[in-house]
Amino acid sequence: MAKARVGLYAVHGEELSRTHKSCPKCGPGIFLAEHENRRSCGRCGYSESKSAPLPKAKPAKAAEPKASPPRPSAPAAPSAPKG
Numbered sequence: 001m002a003k004a005r006v007g008l009y010a011v012h013g014e015e016l017s018r019t020h021k022s023c024p025k026c027g028p029g030i031f032l033a034e035h036e037n038r039r040s041c042g043r044c045g046y047s048e049s050k051s052a053p054l055p056k057a058k059p060a061k062a063a064e065p066k067a068s069p070p071r072p073s074a075p076a077a078p079s080a081p082k083g
Contacts (some may be wrong), residue, residue: 008031010017020031023041032039032046040047 006033008020010019013073018031020034021039023026023030023032023044023046023047025044027042030041032041032048037051038047038049
C-alpha cells in the first residue's frame with residue numbers, strides 16, 4: 001500500500017520543491033518527520049534537533065572541601081552494673 005505524500009512537496013509555478021528534509025543516511029526520497037523540537041527518520045531511526053546546540057559548559061573548578069565545625073559530643077549513657 002502506498003503512503004501518502006501530501007504535504008511533502010510544494011508546487012511553485014512550474015517547479016516542484018520538497019518541504020521536508022531528506023534523511024542523510026537513507027538518501028533522497030526518504031523524508032524526515034517534522035516534530036516540535038526534532039526531525040526523525042522512521043526507516044533508520046536517525047534523529048536531529050531543530051534547536052541550536054547548547055554551548056559546552058566549562059568544568060567548574062574543584063573546590064577544596066571546607067572543614068565542618070566540630071560537633072558537640074553526646075554525653076555517654078551510663079552503663080548498667082554487671083552483676
